[in-house]
Amino acid sequence: MHTIGSWWRASSRGRSSLNRRRYPAPAGRALLRAAALLLSLTIAVPTAAIARSLAASDVVLDLSPATDLLATWPKAGTGTADAPRRVRAAERRAALALGQTPAYRALRAFIAAENRCTLADAEFARAVTHPDSTLCGLSLQPAYVDRDQIRALAAELHSYSDSLAIWIAAEAGRYLPMAEEWRPVRFWFVVSSRWSFDAVTLSPELAGTTEPIVLINLTEVIGYGANTNERVRTLAHVMAHEAFHSALRQRERLLVGWAKYQQPIRSPLDYIARVMTDEGVAHWIDWGGRPGADSIFTRSVPGPHEAKAFDQLAIATRRVRDRDSDFEGRTEVLQMASNGPLWSKYGAISGMFAAYRIESQLGLDSLRAAVTGGPSEFLKMYGRVAAADTLLKRVPAALGGG
Numbered sequence: 001m002h003t004i005g006s007w008w009r010a011s012s013r014g015r016s017s018l019n020r021r022r023y024p025a026p027a028g029r030a031l032l033r034a035a036a037l038l039l040s041l042t043i044a045v046p047t048a049a050i051a052r053s054l055a056a057s058d059v060v061l062d063l064s065p066a067t068d069l070l071a072t073w074p075k076a077g078t079g080t081a082d083a084p085r086r087v088r089a090a091e092r093r094a095a096l097a098l099g100q101t102p103a104y105r106a107l108r109a110f111i112a113a114e115n116r117c118t119l120a121d122a123e124f125a126r127a128v129t130h131p132d133s134t135l136c137g138l139s140l141q142p143a144y145v146d147r148d149q150i151r152a153l154a155a156e157l158h159s160y161s162d163s164l165a166i167w168i169a170a171e172a173g174r175y176l177p178m179a180e181e182w183r184p185v186r187f188w189f190v191v192s193s194r195w196s197f198d199a200v201t202l203s204p205e206l207a208g209t210t211e212p213i214v215l216i217n218l219t220e221v222i223g224y225g226a227n228t229n230e231r232v233r234t235l236a237h238v239m240a241h242e243a244f245h246s247a248l249r250q251r252e253r254l255l256v257g258w259a260k261y262q263q264p265i266r267s268p269l270d271y272i273a274r275v276m277t278d279e280g281v282a283h284w285i286d287w288g289g290r291p292g293a294d295s296i297f298t299r300s301v302p303g304p305h306e307a308k309a310f311d312q313l314a315i316a317t318r319r320v321r322d323r324d325s326d327f328e329g330r331t332e333v334l335q336m337a338s339n340g341p342l343w344s345k346y347g348a349i350s351g352m353f354a355a356y357r358i359e360s361q362l363g364l365d366s367l368r369a370a371v372t373g374g375p376s377e378f379l380k381m382y383g384r385v386a387a388a389d390t391l392l393k394r395v396p397a398a399l400g401g402g
Contacts, residue, residue, distance in 0.1 A: 049180035054173030054247055058182040059165040063154050065103035066189040066218050072098070072128060076148045087129045095125035103188040106207040107215060111137055113206060114196075142194035143219040149228075150191065150218050156228045157189070157235075164236055171240035171289070174364060175281055176247050177255065177372040183211040185246045187239060192217045198224075199238050201245040203263075212246040214239070234290075241286035248278065248371070257374025268320040268334055272313075272347050273375035273399050275337045280351015280378075281371055288356065297356050301391060305343055306353040310393030312346035317396040350395075354382040357392065361385045376400050 072094055098104055099121050108119045117136040119127075127135050131144035143150060157164070172185075186209075198220040207213035216239070224234040252258035261274040287293060296305060319325060319333045337347030358381055359367040370378040379395050386392040 051178035051180050053178060054169045054176055054182055054185070054243070056162070056165040056169045058185055058247075059169050059243060060184045060186045061157065061161045061165060061189070062103070062187060063158050063161075063189045065098075065101060066150070066154050066191050068101075069098055069104075069128060069191045070147060070151050070154065073131075073144060073147050091129055092125060095128035096121055098128060099124035102208065103190055103215070106188065106202055106209075106213055107190050107192060109206050109208065110197075110200065110202060110215065137193065137196070139193050140191065140219075143191045146219070146222050149222055152228050153218055153221060153231055154189065156232050160232065164232075164239070167236060168240045168243050171237075171285055172243040172247060175244060175285060175368055175371055177251055177368070179251055182247065183250055185214070185243050186211065187214045187216055187242075189216045189218055191219055194219050194223075196220070199242050201242050201249070203249070212249045214242040214246055216242075237286045237290055241282045244282045244285050245278065252374075255372060255374060257372070257377055259374075261375050268330065269317070269399055270375070271334055272317065272320070272337050273379060275347035276313075276351030276354065276395075276399075277371065277375040277378040278351075279338050279345070279348035280353075281355045281367070283348050283352035284355035284359075287352065297353070297360075299360060302353070302393065305349065307393060308343065309346055309349035309353060310395075312344070313350045314396050316346055317398055321398060350393075351378075354378070354395070357385050358382055361388075 072091055099108065104124065108124060112118045115137040119136040119138060123135040124138070126133050127138045127140050131140040133139070134141075168185075192215075197215070197217055199214060199216050202213045202215060204210055204212060216235070221231055221235050224231040253262065261270055261277075265271045265274060287296065296303060298306075316333050316337065320330050322330075336344060338345055343349060355367060355378075358370060358378075362381070362385065366381065370381045373381075379400050383395060386394050
């Protein structure tokens with residue numbers, strides 16, 4: 001019941017001052033009822049927001065960090081990669097200003113975390129004005145060589161940004177819990193080193209923002225294909241992968257099943273379970289719709305990648321539980337759950353095949369429920385699927401897979 005003010009509470013008490021007043025005459029009461037009706041029609045009554053899926057309006061693609069940096073470089077054919085040109089004072093000031101933008105502050109924070117090296121303002125500016133420099137692990141020389149290809153890629157992404165946002169929201173959103181409100185899933189496109197990263201979701205703390213941020217390194221995306229069209233198509237899958245991570249980070253703090261899997265995670269087994277769910281479903285979103293996926297996800301008999309991933313998962317689970325093994329060795333095993341060559345990431349890849357099996361056997365709604373329920377529910381649901389098919393690999397009991 002919606003009430004305005006607190007008069008109704010006063011009128012319900014026997015000794016209220018309202019009870020001592022003379023009741024209005026019938027005509028007066030009718031007038032008061034009409035006035036009350038008019039008041040109810042003119043005062044907005046707040047209503048509960050309706051939970052909804054991730055939408056295109058929640059996906060923000062910001063190409064300006066990359067295009068602003070590229071604008072400081074001449075077109076190909078002017079200068080060389082080793083000695084670009086004489087740099088003017090205005091260009092140095094522009095490079096310094098770039099380093100202070102939110103996107104490049106986030107990139108610098110990521111580089112500091114990865115390389116344990118802080119990139120000072122002047123060092124970042126020099127990396128921009130003198131791409132042949134290598135400072136704190138940042139080298140823009142490959143990007144300078146490919147600058148016109150990166151420009152073409154950025155222009156293509158900008159022209160298709162609305163379509164990309166629709167596709168990304170649909171691909172990632174179908175696996176996410178419903179929410180009354182989504183904060184923006186924001187993509188910042190940057191120019192960075194080759195062979196460093198292609199896409200990464202940063203925590204709000206690392207990004208210096210109020211929501212997770214996805215960095216896309218266009219220097220690395222050049223390697224996605226032979227031409228701009230191929231690169232955009234592949235990048236779309238990667239962006240759906242990262243959108244799932246970014247959006248799930250918003251919701252997991254409110255979901256009971258994710259409570260013990262929040263960072264930092266103390267238990268190595270809980271960490272692996274989280275990787276299998278978070279990275280596993282993200283990889284399924286990424287790879288399930290790519291060309292040739294039917295040769296990877298073989299419905300009747302598990303393929304070699306699926307079998308290998310679960311075998312590696314079993315070995316890794318035993319190793320991290322072995323207290324006699326050295327700490328550094330156990331740490332390395334944990335890192336391999338989600339880092340390294342694609343098919344060696346035993347946690348992410350076994351989770352990807354688990355997500356595929358859940359959806360193919362139980363349906364999309366079941367996989368979404370598993371994500372909402374958290375890693376424990378995800379592993380239990382896959383355990384039920386594996387128990388019904390003797391050809392499927394099991395999750396080690398220590399992980400709680402049933």
